[in-house]
Amino acid sequence: MLTIRQAHAKRVKQRSITIAVISTIAAIALVYFLVPLAPGWPAVKKSFFNAEIFIKTFPTLLDAFMLDVMIFLWCAPLIAILGLIIALCRDVRSPALYPLRLFGAIYTDVLRGIPVVLIVYLIGFGVPGLGLSRPWNSPYIWGSLALILTYSAYVAEIFRSGIESVHSSQRAAAESLGLSPSDTMRFVVLPQAIRRVVPANMNMFIALQKDVALLSFIGPVEVLRQAGVYKSLYANFTPYVAAAVIFLIITIPATRFADHLMSKQQRERS
Amino acid sequence: MSKLELINIHKSFGERKVCSGINLTVNDGEMVCLIGASGSGKSTLLRCMNLLEEIDEGEILLNGEDISLPGLDPQQIRQQIGIVFQSYNLFPHMNALENVMLAPRRTHKRSKDELRPEIEELFKRFGLADRMLNYPDQLSGGQQQRVAVIRALAMKPKIMLFDEITSALDPELVAEVLDVLRQLHREGMTMVLATHEMSFAKELADKVCFLDAGEILEEGPPEAIFSNPKQTRTQAFLKSVL
Numbered sequence: 001m002l003t004i005r006q007a008h009a010k011r012v013k014q015r016s017i018t019i020a021v022i023s024t025i026a027a028i029a030l031v032y033f034l035v036p037l038a039p040g041w042p043a044v045k046k047s048f049f050n051a052e053i054f055i056k057t058f059p060t061l062l063d064a065f066m067l068d069v070m071i072f073l074w075c076a077p078l079i080a081i082l083g084l085i086i087a088l089c090r091d092v093r094s095p096a097l098y099p100l101r102l103f104g105a106i107y108t109d110v111l112r113g114i115p116v117v118l119i120v121y122l123i124g125f126g127v128p129g130l131g132l133s134r135p136w137n138s139p140y141i142w143g144s145l146a147l148i149l150t151y152s153a154y155v156a157e158i159f160r161s162g163i164e165s166v167h168s169s170q171r172a173a174a175e176s177l178g179l180s181p182s183d184t185m186r187f188v189v190l191p192q193a194i195r196r197v198v199p200a201n202m203n204m205f206i207a208l209q210k211d212v213a214l215l216s217f218i219g220p221v222e223v224l225r226q227a228g229v230y231k232s233l234y235a236n237f238t239p240y241v242a243a244a245v246i247f248l249i250i251t252i253p254a255t256r257f258a259d260h261l262m263s264k265q266q267r268e269r270s
Numbered sequence: 271m272s273k274l275e276l277i278n279i280h281k282s283f284g285e286r287k288v289c290s291g292i293n294l295t296v297n298d299g300e301m302v303c304l305i306g307a308s309g310s311g312k313s314t315l316l317r318c319m320n321l322l323e324e325i326d327e328g329e330i331l332l333n334g335e336d337i338s339l340p341g342l343d344p345q346q347i348r349q350q351i352g353i354v355f356q357s358y359n360l361f362p363h364m365n366a367l368e369n370v371m372l373a374p375r376r377t378h379k380r381s382k383d384e385l386r387p388e389i390e391e392l393f394k395r396f397g398l399a400d401r402m403l404n405y406p407d408q409l410s411g412g413q414q415q416r417v418a419v420i421r422a423l424a425m426k427p428k429i430m431l432f433d434e435i436t437s438a439l440d441p442e443l444v445a446e447v448l449d450v451l452r453q454l455h456r457e458g459m460t461m462v463l464a465t466h467e468m469s470f471a472k473e474l475a476d477k478v479c480f481l482d483a484g485e486i487l488e489e490g491p492p493e494a495i496f497s498n499p500k501q502t503r504t505q506a507f508l509k510s511v512l
């Protein structure tokens with residue numbers, strides 16, 4: 001049996017669910033009926049939401065997307081490692097190693113200050129322009145390098161914020177036991193820091209998965225470029241919509257998961 | 271055999287003078303208690319003793335050797351002087367056993383298997399054998415503080431420093447931690463503690479030092495300090511806390 005209070009709480013909850021459902025349906029219906037009334041809608045529907053072309057191009061686009069995934073998979077670990085190294089450079093305290101600190105600061109400032117697409121162009125066209133022989137003129141290598149350099153700068157800043165978030169009393173405790181500064185970093189600070197910034201880094205890597213498409217500008221036939229090829233072939237934009245759908249299949253669950261981790265951590269800390 | 275002597279210690283943070291000419295001798299097996307108002311410099315003095323803070327002037331002699339000389343390896347020295355803080359500072363991502371094993375493993379280059387028996391022995395000695403595999407957030411404040419003591423002891427220090435280690439604890443948990451100090455005193459550990467537990471200092475201290483504005487204003491056996499303080503500031507302080 002429910003108490004009076006529980007019964008009341010249950011009624012209130014049911015009511016708010018009902019209201020939410022009704023208003024959502026109303027909003028969708030509004031869009032569904034109003035948008036087709038726009039004068040340009042038939043043309044837009046034909047060139048962006050053409051079911052036939054969607055079905056025809058989707059499998060090949062999915063194949064092309066595997067190349068995006070591959071590029072992501074070899075870039076991601078390198079970004080994590082380089083990002084960590086740069087973050088550690090920025091944390092060194094000994095005056096003899098000041099040049100490392102300076103290098104870390106310049107690296108993160110410069111690479112975060114230039115649009116990714118510009119770096120992709122500069123490195124992706126610039127370096128092979130030196131006349132290197134195969135395989136060193138491959139756009140895969142230099143395009144990936146551009147992504148690795150840019151993203152490691154962002155990831156380094158995330159790691160650094162994690163390192164700084166570990167309270168100084170933890171370092172003091174470790175050092176008072178006679179641990180060396182490097183052991184203190186490795187066994188005490190980093191494990192806590194890395195754990196704290198997992199959600200922030202996940203968001204960074206989701207952004208990376210999207211930005212892999214920028215390599216289409218310098219050659220590799222990944223999903224965006226493949227969609228462009230189809231667009232020209234069929235004189236229709238639906239392949240771009242299909243490509244967007246493919247990205248969403250990956251990025252929405254990943255974003256949700258990162259948000260979930262983030263709020264879980266926030267709850268744990270409070 | 272361990273003896274710690276502080277000779278004319280000076281320490282400032284910028285303009286702020288926190289230790290001005292402190293002299294203190296801690297003999298082998300002695301328990302010395304530092305008392306004094308908050309901000310009088312107790313923590314800073316303890317932190318200077320194991321080189322977490324660098325002193326501006328003076329000498330810190332451990333068994334006659336000056337450990338404060340520039341150029342000495344601070345890690346080497348800290349391994350001989352343990353310190354326990356008010357806020358436990360256990361490593362939250364390691365269980366109690368790992369917390370204790372980390373420093374001996376890394377600094378003495380000994381394997382886990384080799385260390386395990388003696389570390390287990392330590393946990394047993396302080397009644398925490400059944401808590402070894404718990405993480406800090408699964409332990410009460412009193413248990414965490416005892417693990418922190420064990421962690422410092424695992425380095426086999428010659429001297430132990432304690433900085434108000436019961437101040438952050440709920441009243442009912444204070445006793446178990448004080449018992450650990452009693453036990454260490456019985457076992458002959460040389461120790462210096464900053465404390466607000468006056469009755470504990472009265473009961474066990476060999477010497478009590480009253481710190482005021484970075485100076486030891488008055489020192490002596492607990493009977494003298496507590497029942498018959500000479501300085502008016504000591505009298506006022508004791509009146510406010512007793």
Ligand SMILES: Nc1ncnc2c1ncn2[C@@H]1O[C@H](COP(=O)(O)OP(=O)(O)O)[C@@H](O)[C@H]1O
Nearest residue numbers: 283286288306307308309310311312313314315
């Ligand atoms: N790292 C620091 N930087 C600047 N001032 C400090 C620092 N640590 C302590 N102090 C100052 O030194 C004085 C003594 O502090 P402390 O040693 O913590 O005293 P106690 O432990 O007796 O309360 C205080 O006024 C405090 O503000």
Ligand SMILES: [Mg+2]
Nearest residue numbers: 312313433434
């Ligand atoms: Mg203090």
